[in-house]
Amino acid sequence: MSDTTIRNGVSFEETDSNVAAYRDAAERGDAPILPSERLWGFWEFTYANSALAIATWAFLIGGSVGLFVGPKEGIAAIVIGNIIGVVLTALATTCMTGRYGVEQFVALRSQFGYNGTRLVYVLAVVVLTMGWLAVLAMMFGRSIDGLIALSDGGQASPTGIKMMISAILAILVTWFVVAKGPTSIKFFNMVISPALVILMGVMLYLILSKHSFGELMTLPALDPPFEDKHLNFIIAVEVNLAAGFSWWPYIGNLARLTKNERTAFWPNILGIFGAAALGEIVGLLAAVALGESDPTIWMTKIAGPAVGVVALLFVAFANMTSMANILYTSIVGLRQVGTESVRRIPWGTILFLFCLIPLGLVVFYPQMYDGFFIFLVWTSALNSALAGIGIADYFFLRGQKLDMRELHAPQENGAYRFVGGFNPIGLVALAAGFGVYVWIFNPQTLASLSVFKFVTASIPSCVVAGLVHYGLSRRFATGKGWGGYPGN
Template identity: 40%
Template sequence: MTNQRVRDARNGGAEPDSASLGSLPLLNKERIWNAADFTGVNVALAIATWAFLVGGFTALLVGFQQGVAAMIIGNAIGLCFMILASVVASQRYGVEQYTLLRPVFGVVGVGVLVFTVILITEMGWSSLLAIMVGRAVTQVSNSAFGADLGPESLLVTLFALVAIVVSWWILSRGPVTIGRFNKFIAPGLLIVTLFLMVYLVLNTSIDTLFTAAPLAPFDDDRLNFMLAVEFNAGVGVSWYPVMGSLARLTRSPKAALWPAYGGLLIATLVAQIVGMAAALTLGDSDPTVWMLPFGGPVLGAFILIFIAFANVTSSSSIVYSTVLAIRQASGNLLSRVRWAWLCAAFFVLPALLTFFPGFMYDKFMLFVTLSGAFLSAMCGAIIADYFVLRRQRVSLRDLYRPGRESAYHFSGGVNWAGMVAVVVGAAFYLWIYNPITLDTHPLFSYTTASLPAAVVGGVVYFVLATLLYKRRGIGDFVPGAPVAEASTVLGEKA
């Protein structure tokens, strides 16, 4: 295969489209991020106004000390099985994570999940990030011009739409451009967040912080704490749609695993703790409200604008893998659509949602926990498939063979073991904890809901995949030949 044919194949057979990098395995020379680069990407993703918002929402349920514990436990749990399900295989094979899901769910099954769970999750996050930009700029405008525009005003929507346009511009130029922006954004975000933490310590007594009451707790203290843990676990696992497709751009496992886990965990916790502390002492969970009085009219405005721009780069990063997944999951339908146009199509619904900023804020916790129910179950099934049944061996050739020629075709392109595992795992989550009614099973007070959902999803997958496919020699579950190099599959020398 010639170099030109390789490039064309990466673009679904269409004209070269370097912005997307396509779905075929990346060669070593195409992996552009070292550990420092990937850490910067993850820090820039983790520290945005949504992270401060998570801290603020945690303050609704618990006080400072319990809040810190809940955020550490929740994020550590969610990130752990999220990274095992996304980063490890994508880094090893250089393949974007949704192509690697074909052995778990089948080609058609992946398409179903991409156009439902993944698409809804990422569109929700994209609209929320854009709305937060709109709120931030509106707050600065109010301070600068003495206006009194509310958090649901038309100006919020206007600036949110501007943020979406800028996000599209960055995204349409691909991960290289995203990485370049993050090299500048990540250090700035660290400085801003550390400054906010120092300012908080100097201007708030420890006693005041430790004795501050949660903003809107329930009567049961244990329930409040576990709800806070579960909310943060949902935040941790919500990184799943993003990380695998970004991790394949790293040069080694060490450049992927620890920067992903440590970068997301530490940076998220720092920002969330600042957001929670500010919410407890200033009485508002919305960072776009408390940052101006917190930092003063000039400095607070600068910080708010800077973090608002970081939201734009965060949106670009999280949408990259989703748009790539849409292209691959659609088969030939969208393979020839230019990357920039496909990115623009993704942002249509988030743009419409910006006209309802109050609704998106009010349903933030519900959105995070409901998406976490399905993503947790997905992660459990993926871990059981890749680490237990396949022992980290995947046939690259079969990932790309069409129809029945692929070992991963299963039944009509669907691995029913994977699909059932997701449904059962999510149902078990909602049985333990219903985020709509807030009804909980006694088990929830000891295990949360995300972790059991992942375990149940994994166990169901293992049992069904063994009975339906592995025992019948379907699905290439038995490890065979050594892992093929990407360059061999592509017909090139690395």
């Protein structure tokens, strides 16, 4: 005998085998997770996303801030940019996944359609991950190059052949490990993250042992590009807005494991914002105190050879775990949103194909590392617009209501099919937000309009994308019966 049950809007016959199948589907993202089956309360989620945010890239971002402004302005830029970016990103992603337990890119079908979601995934996740893999691999390579220089008394060569070979090796080892199945996520949370906090504390202690806090606050920027200090400060804020918005592809799926909507949102303030800001501030202070924004160089300067060797070894290892983590999660997601032909590609093969572009960047464009903030800021042109669309759609157009049956049913004739699986309104809004961003501020050249100094570029991008999506949806989507909006 079996009973018909509805779980988060998905109906099925409640037998033991079907319950087990449902749980497996929920873990893969094919079905929503019930509140009773979720793992994290407030403090568990705070720790989980703190572990994600405490990573070696925070040192890089903080060092990049030091290129534009000194510590006093830099700390302000880190706090302002990150808090705004993280709050808007969390509103756009974690609230809906935390309420319904739905996989983030399944929920995104309500905004872009099932084919539009695939396009967004490639732009926002695949491209971002490829860039981060290259940057982290080069950081690994520079750490190994620095270790060799320390051991033989030679001179480090950050763009030399030893760096390149080590970076290539890092990508290939990451591919091999992930191809075998383990993701290192649990190990990263339990071991690497607390150790990185200790490393940050040691670095901060060493900095303050050589410079008083008052002295640090008077130090100038390393290489400000403009004479206008206000413009340099706003660029630093923009770098940190980009850092905050860069969490858009990831934190929604973490939040689906939380007990409720409030638990999904508020820990991001303590976890993502707090942990990332801590790492950035350490990177900023070290950069301006030692005159070098690259953590693989300033660690050896401040710590000396013995401690420097330990620090560089740890940074190299931490980068490998971060690379395995983001590669695994990106490919799992790619197989989730991909076509049947993509899902048929063997696991190890699709991983290797994914690694080809990062390998090419390491070999042919190692300069990306020194100007990586340019890559980071480019991603904000997309992520800030996505956040604006998400807020407008979920809160203002749908009143925080999603149809779980329609999201998980066959999409070809469902409520969220839009036009051939694409929502043209969402894509137009995304293009509008992206266009506004690069019109106000060009990340490649740092050229900007005068209004940039007062509103940044990410905030207008977010607002314009949200307004375009809201206005066009209200005007056209309801009349055409698109997207299951209230009133259709």
